[in-house]
Amino acid sequence: MNLTDKTYQELKTSLINILGHNGVVADSKGVEVLSRTNVPHRNIPSFVVYPQDASDVQGVLCMARKHGVPVWPVSTGKNWGYGSKSAAYPGGITMVLERMNRIIEINEELGTAIIEPGVTYAQLNTYLKENGIKLWVDSSGSTKDASIIGNALDKGRGVTPYADHFGSLCGMEVVLPDGRKIRTGGGPQDGYPSWNTYKWGTGLFVDGLFAQSNLGIVVQAGLWLMPEPEAYDFFVFEYTAGEDQFADFLKDFRSLIFKGVIKSRPHLANDFAMLCILDQYPNDLLNGKQYLDPEAMQIWKKRMKVPEWTFGCGLYGTKEEVRLHKSITKKTLSRYGSTHMTGICAEKNFMGRMANRIARLVLRLQGKSPQFLDSLIPAIELFKGIPTDHFVKQVYFKSFDQKPASEFEPARDGCGFVWIGPVVPFSPEHISKLMNLVKPLYKKHEFEFFLEIIIESPRSVISLFGLFYDKKSPDESRRAMALYKDIRDVAYKHGYPPYRASVESTQTALDCNPLLKSLITDLKTALDPNNILAPGRYGARARKRE
Numbered sequence: 001m002n003l004t005d006k007t008y009q010e011l012k013t014s015l016i017n018i019l020g021h022n023g024v025v026a027d028s029k030g031v032e033v034l035s036r037t038n039v040p041h042r043n044i045p046s047f048v049v050y051p052q053d054a055s056d057v058q059g060v061l062c063m064a065r066k067h068g069v070p071v072w073p074v075s076t077g078k079n080w081g082y083g084s085k086s087a088a089y090p091g092g093i094t095m096v097l098e099r100m101n102r103i104i105e106i107n108e109e110l111g112t113a114i115i116e117p118g119v120t121y122a123q124l125n126t127y128l129k130e131n132g133i134k135l136w137v138d139s140s141g142s143t144k145d146a147s148i149i150g151n152a153l154d155k156g157r158g159v160t161p162y163a164d165h166f167g168s169l170c171g172m173e174v175v176l177p178d179g180r181k182i183r184t185g186g187g188p189q190d191g192y193p194s195w196n197t198y199k200w201g202t203g204l205f206v207d208g209l210f211a212q213s214n215l216g217i218v219v220q221a222g223l224w225l226m227p228e229p230e231a232y233d234f235f236v237f238e239y240t241a242g243e244d245q246f247a248d249f250l251k252d253f254r255s256l257i258f259k260g261v262i263k264s265r266p267h268l269a270n271d272f273a274m275l276c277i278l279d280q281y282p283n284d285l286l287n288g289k290q291y292l293d294p295e296a297m298q299i300w301k302k303r304m305k306v307p308e309w310t311f312g313c314g315l316y317g318t319k320e321e322v323r324l325h326k327s328i329t330k331k332t333l334s335r336y337g338s339t340h341m342t343g344i345c346a347e348k349n350f351m352g353r354m355a356n357r358i359a360r361l362v363l364r365l366q367g368k369s370p371q372f373l374d375s376l377i378p379a380i381e382l383f384k385g386i387p388t389d390h391f392v393k394q395v396y397f398k399s400f401d402q403k404p405a406s407e408f409e410p411a412r413d414g415c416g417f418v419w420i421g422p423v424v425p426f427s428p429e430h431i432s433k434l435m436n437l438v439k440p441l442y443k444k445h446e447f448e449f450f451l452e453i454i455i456e457s458p459r460s461v462i463s464l465f466g467l468f469y470d471k472k473s474p475d476e477s478r479r480a481m482a483l484y485k486d487i488r489d490v491a492y493k494h495g496y497p498p499y500r501a502s503v504e505s506t507q508t509a510l511d512c513n514p515l516l517k518s519l520i521t522d523l524k525t526a527l528d529p530n531n532i533l534a535p536g537r538y539g540a541r542a543r544k545r546e
């Protein structure tokens with residue numbers, strides 16, 4: 001959107017009046033860096049603003065309405081692989097809520113918290129540990145510095161029994177496009193004790209209106225936390241059986257989840273997905289090609305001792321439960337591969353240190369790479385709700401000669417990757433069908449096939465396809481985008497819509513369901529007639545006035 005010089009200057013002055021000089025970025029270099037993405041597509045805003053509280057948010061919205069300039073809110077904006085902080089249109093105001101980072105309340109007895117959108121996984125985890133509060137915060141596999149609320153509002157996921165992040169929110173405070181601040185939950189606007197313990201309230205349940213939407217800016221939310229269990233263990237499973245047994249494996253895996261033997265929500269990673277975590281891209285195996293052909297992949301897999309499929313998984317409960325679940329899991333899965341029980345290795349006591357040494361020795365003797373061993377402790381801890389940056393390193397594996405040791409900021413650093421995660425019923429037929437439709441598309445566009453089957457529940461999985469490309473190469477960026485579009489088209493065509501949209505696809509996210517899109521457009525028009533708040537996000541844009 002093009003602002004006249006006059007509007008630009010007036011708006012800039014008003015924003016600085018509300019937020020102060022250090023709350024507004026308007027210089028061209030600043031807004032360029034802040035809007036960088038990992039996906040090939042991005043838009044540069046006119047301003048990036050940092051409110052400190054809900055009244056700042058209201059003030060910015062008021063100015064945006066006055067000048068007819070759109071506002072794109074994010075929490076910490078680490079939506080890497082989906083568009084980071086970039087809006088779906090050029091210009092406008094990007095609102096980053098990371099300075100609103102108060103932990104307002106923790107109730108250990110009821111396992112609830114009230115937090116602001118800038119609160120990160122690392123911040124809440126540290127707070128809980130430092131205060132001896134025996135509650136766990138489920139973290140995603142992304143950075144520990146991501147926002148709990150931001151991730152939840154984009155329907156992000158973790159790995160513990162509390163993996164459904166939007167499902168773990170309870171009671172929200174939301175600023176609407178017209179500036180009103182409301183509380184969801186169906187009780188009195190202020191002071192009602194079950195705001196964060198009972199989701200459904202009285203009457204219409206409205207919280208869903210604010211997930212993957214542009215109907216409000218969430219400035220506070222209740223969050224359910226997991227009580228620390230009496231016992232915890234962790235195992236790594238490696239699938240070594242033939243392709244013909246994969247369907248049976250999936251059914252047995254599902255039955256363990258249905259029965260509650262496996263309560264966590266693991267990611268079943270294919271060979272390439274594991275290799276990204278463990279290694280650098282082996283340019284020496286390319287043989288003049290643009291991607292690793294099957295022979296090259298075999299050599300690489302053998303080098304790194306990586307099987308067809310791998311997953312890590314937590315076990316939770318009383319000591320007796322965990323012991324029983326361990327033995328049922330081992331018995332069930334032993335037909336298909338090996339199970340390494342390693343949970344004790346992360347314990348910070350003598351037994352833990354001894355177990356760690358022994359496990360490293362045993363795994364080393366089995367030919368496991370040092371990188372596999374280095375990933376073990378972060379994985380064990382992640383399933384205990386301890387966030388880590390360890391797995392972010394993987395996105396540097398193709399774009400950089402060496403993964404950095406710290407200071408990960410893949411958007412700023414120009415790592416090229418895109419995620420797309422169609423949702424599929426948890427049945428071998430559906431999982432294999434989509435996999436077989438998508439795999440040839442990677443070959444067509446000359447990329448390696450990346451798939452993580454994310455367990456959403458015993459009923460659904462997210463088939464997360466990853467596309468890694470060299471962002472500096474216009475040809476690779478073009479091919480990555482073409483592959484993304486092909487995967488998206490094929491997934492929609494067969495009825496498997498993605499669980500999340502990227503900045504490139506968000507405006508058309510609901511085109512598959514015109515009647516639903518029309519209803520949401522009606523809501524958008526009623527709540528935001530001037531189309532101020534994130535127009536186009538997840539397909540919704542107010543109707544033009546006659």
Ligand SMILES: Cc1cc2nc3c(=O)[nH]c(=O)nc-3n(C[C@H](O)[C@H](O)[C@H](O)COP(=O)(O)OP(=O)(O)OC[C@H]3O[C@@H](n4cnc5c(N)ncnc54)[C@H](O)[C@@H]3O)c2cc1C
Nearest residue numbers: 075076077078079140141142146147150151156157217218
């Ligand atoms: C290696 C790697 C692993 C990853 N693993 C995971 C994973 O396991 N699970 C997962 O879910 N993701 C994963 N991601 C993707 C992503 O990095 C995370 O989802 C991250 O948490 C999103 O960034 P954020 O928390 O800063 O949210 P934000 O970027 O702040 O928010 C996400 C979106 O939610 C909306 N939004 C945010 N805040 C508000 C608000 N207050 N009001 C209204 N709308 C709002 C906006 O549309 C925004 O774009 C991974 C990425 C990488 C690179």
